[in-house]
Amino acid sequence: MRAATYARYGTPEVIELRDLPLPTIGEGDVLIRTRAAVVGMGDWRMLIADPFAVRFYQGLFTIKRPVLGWGLSGEVAAVGASVQRFAVGDEVFGESPEAGGFAQFAAVSEAHLALKPERITHGQAAATPVAGLTALQGLRDVGQLASRPSGPPPRVLVIGAGGAVGSAATSIAKILGAHVTGLDGAAKHPFVLAHGADAVLDRATDDFTASHEPWDVILDMVGRAPIAACRRALTPNGRYVAVSGKLRRTAWLSMFGGPRMAGMIAKPNPADLEQLRVWLADGQLAPIVARTYTLERTADALRQVGAGGNLGAIVVEG
Ligand SMILES: NC(=O)c1ccc[n+]([C@@H]2O[C@H](COP(=O)([O-])OP(=O)(O)OC[C@H]3O[C@@H](n4cnc5c(N)ncnc54)[C@H](OP(=O)(O)O)[C@@H]3O)[C@@H](O)[C@H]2O)c1
The missing domain is CATH 3.40.50.720 (NAD(P)-binding Rossmann-like Domain)
Incomplete structure (x- = not known):
């Protein structure tokens, strides 16, 4: 699969598009064909290592999670043996605790996913969880x-x-x-x-x-x-x-x-994600997507987030 990766901290120039093997899924995981991933301040901070404390999570010198992208939305491509709530073909969104959204596929535990309401786009869904x-x-x-x-x-x-x-x-x-x-x-x-x-x-x-x-x-x-x-x-x-x-x-x-x-630091919580899904489904929550980029242009998307002043989410579409 194609993925936007980085191997050292720096400006968006360090982002490199690479072919990676498909992520393997555990028993409780879902393999998602990523349709959209939000590019947020968290991604920007992980890229430029600001504040320095980022390095305690993402690696002092070697990058632990080379594919960024926490909030994502897409279609279920495969499910682990114990997955109960989703089947191949379902449209889902959520927050991947280990990132991985800036790629064509991502493996995420079913606990961190919810069904994407039909009325919203994958971009809006990806923009919601984080x-x-x-x-x-x-x-x-x-x-x-x-x-x-x-x-x-x-x-x-x-x-x-x-x-x-x-x-x-x-x-x-x-x-x-x-x-x-x-x-x-x-x-x-x-x-x-x-x-x-x-x-x-x-x-x-x-x-x-x-x-x-x-x-x-x-x-x-x-x-x-x-x-x-x-x-x-x-x-x-x-x-x-x-x-x-x-x-x-x-x-x-x-x-x-x-x-x-x-x-505070937000924590993944299935009940809270479900609450957000309900609000998205009934239209009380309607995130705005300011701009979408192709996966190939992930570096530009990160640059735009770093520049600030955006009126809505910046999204990468896989
Ligand atoms: N604790 C957690 O669990 C958690 C979770 C998610 C995010 N965060 C952190 O929370 C922060 C915000 O994240 P975000 O994604 O919402 O970032 P964001 O989209 O960049 O939003 C920050 C907003 O604050 C505005 N702003 C900048 N300086 C300001 C000031 N002095 N007074 C009033 N408004 C000002 C910005 O305007 P401009 O765009 O014009 O600069 C922007 O509209 C980031 O530091 C992020 O890392 C923490």
Whole structure:
């Protein structure tokens, strides 16, 4: 099969298209003929090894996972002996814990897959798991966001609302019954509002910590706002959730922040993936794909993600 691979850290020039043997599948695995894989900030960070801590996961000098691509969608080409939920020909999407989406085929445990709703494209399906699981777990589990039976809706601030996780978080916070304010550059405001935000703040001119009303949940995909100011901007039971930020900052939050100030790393979760599938199927979640590239142009797709400013997901089609 054809695969976009890399053998050393660097700029997208290090990406090389190679012929690899088909992945072998274990008893509980599904072999997917990949139709689309999302190119995300995670892929970019793994490519350029920024932050340095990436190397503890992906290899200090030798790359452990030469084929990137965590979020993917495609057709089932073969199933392991104990696979129950899928059959050859099914259209599935999910998050591969060991990456491998930037290739014509990928082997993924059935636990990490769900049926692709017919109404969405493979590109939209591929764009959902990484961003959607992070947003859902960040808001609901770490942020403790829950709809209120009476009274005003909880106030959620999404920092970086125009990005992959931010746009998913905006939609999901609305589904969970919140009043949502999205913070990002002005050029992204129409995009953020299209995902259901009630209000927008401009990262160049607005100070969210000076809001006259405190926030019940702040979900931060940027991680540059001063921690003390974030704490002051919360309601007494409010929570600040750092999805991104310097390792030192998120480690400090995880160790000393207490329940109200926390860093998080999303985890694969079949029930959460199923919840995302339901929202995709009923149209409550509708990710936008900004641009698709062929597998041969994976390096260009990575370059575009690294440049930022994208209004929607960047996807590689196999
Ligand atoms: N903890 C986890 O489990 C987890 C999971 C997934 C991702 N992440 C991390 O979370 C971060 C966000 O991921 P993503 O995929 O959503 O990235 P993304 O698509 O690049 O989104 C980031 C958004 O923030 C905007 N932004 C940049 N600086 C800002 C500022 N000072 N104020 C407000 N908005 C600002 C960006 O605008 P521009 O595009 O114009 O720069 C972009 O819209 C990344 O660092 C990623 O590695 C963590």
